[in-house]
Amino acid sequence: MLVLGEDQISSMPTVEKLTEEVAMVSSPDSFDGLPMASPESPSSTLVSFTDVKVVPEQQQKGLEQTILHLEGEVIGLRQKKRSLDAKRREALNKILDIKGSIRVFCRIRPFLITDKRRNQEPICVRSEKLAVSFGGSKKEFGFDKVFPQNASQEDVFMEVEPILRSALDGHNVCIMAYGQTGTGKTFTMEGTNNLPGIVPRTLKELFDQASMDSSNEFTFSLSMLEVYMGSVRDLLAPKPSNRIHHGSSKCNLNIQTDPNGCVEIEGLTNVSVSDFTQASRWYNKGKRARSTSWTNVNESSSRSHCSLYLA
Numbered sequence: 592m593l594v595l596g597e598d599q600i601s602s603m604p605t606v607e608k609l610t611e612e613v614a615m616v617s618s619p620d621s622f623d624g625l626p627m628a629s630p631e632s633p634s635s636t637l638v639s640f641t642d643v644k645v646v647p648e649q650q651q652k653g654l655e656q657t658i659l660h661l662e663g664e665v666i667g668l669r670q671k672k673r674s675l676d677a678k679r680r681e682a683l684n685k686i687l688d689i690k691g692s693i694r695v696f697c698r699i700r701p702f703l704i705t706d707k708r709r710n711q712e713p714i715c716v717r718s719e720k721l722a723v724s725f726g727g728s729k730k731e732f733g734f735d736k737v738f739p740q741n742a743s744q745e746d747v748f749m750e751v752e753p754i755l756r757s758a759l760d761g762h763n764v765c766i767m768a769y770g771q772t773g774t775g776k777t778f779t780m781e782g783t784n785n786l787p788g789i790v791p792r793t794l795k796e797l798f799d800q801a802s803m804d805s806s807n808e809f810t811f812s813l814s815m816l817e818v819y820m821g822s823v824r825d826l827l828a829p830k831p832s833n834r835i836h837h838g839s840s841k842c843n844l845n846i847q848t849d850p851n852g853c854v855e856i857e858g859l860t861n862v863s864v865s866d867f868t869q870a871s872r873w874y875n876k877g878k879r880a881r882s883t884s885w886t887n888v889n890e891s892s893s894r895s896h897c898s899l900y901l902a
């Protein structure tokens with residue numbers, strides 16, 4: 592669409608003049624130097640002719656060669672990526688062989704304003720060891736890695752990211768946070784809007800990696816459940832339209848074993864997600880459905896064990 596100012600309208604050429612100019616522009620002689628659109632000159636009305644792109648033959652050949660060259664480079668880079676992926680998988684398998692497929696990390700929560708004993712420092716941290724002194728005695732614990740109080744969400748994610756990424760290679764991956772109320776399980780797994788935890792970072796990473804992998808086609812689906820007071824609840828189930836049904840269909844789901852020996856939760860909602868935004872939306876919906884309450888040490892304590900399945 593062409594928008595003209597008042598001064599341009601007053602200087603608009605007549606129909607005859609336009610016809611003349613059209614004839615001039617259409618003439619093969621004028622292809623080499625298409626008239627430039629200028630707001631001052633009457634030829635500004637010919638702006639739409641700049642849409643006609645005529646590339647000289649020599650320039651066209653040059654462009655074709657550049658495209659061929661770039662296509663060759665893309666093929667080369669894809670091959671390089673495939674070989675790097677194979678090396679990464681090999682390295683990960685070696686790590687799993689050496690370190691074992693189960694790894695235990697310990698994250699020490701920083702003191703909070705609400706903590707009663709903030710001045711004492713009974714904890715001594717090494718990279719794989721933790722010593723706790725209490726009442727004159729000292730106990731040592733060993734882990735695959737210890738994250739000190741000042742460890743960031745990035746530090747934690749960097750450690751688990753290679754393992755999580757192996758899910759795209761077909762490995763089953765499970766991350767479980769365990770600890771007393773108020774010790775930072777939810778903070779580590781979910782995080783906050785400004786300091787996202789492992790789950791939102793994982794969703795982003797997996798979709799990013801999948802979109803870069805042109806040799807495989809991935810489909811993602813998501814389920815979320817919580818175990819609360821001995822009952823399995825579906826966190827992504829549609830809201831019941833009728834109160835009478837609430838609590839019957841999506842609470843207390845049965846845990847079963849399928850013919851292949853895999854654990855299956857009967858009737859658990861499983862939603863297909865095609866990108867990170869969609870996955871985040873469902874994840875936030877599931878989070879909102881979790882049972883929370885307060886405890887003496889955590890005013891927003893998650894009163895359940897929550898699982899998120901990504902397939």
Ligand SMILES: Nc1ncnc2c1ncn2[C@@H]1O[C@H](COP(=O)(O)OP(=O)(O)OP(=O)(O)O)[C@@H](O)[C@H]1O
Nearest residue numbers: 700701771772773774775776777778779889892893
């Ligand atoms: N590494 C951390 N840095 C800053 N604040 C943290 C950290 N870990 C936990 N917190 C804060 O400590 C409080 C308790 O953490 P969180 O709710 O994650 O505990 P929780 O283990 O999930 O507890 P519950 O089992 O009761 O749900 C929260 O206010 C959280 O923001």
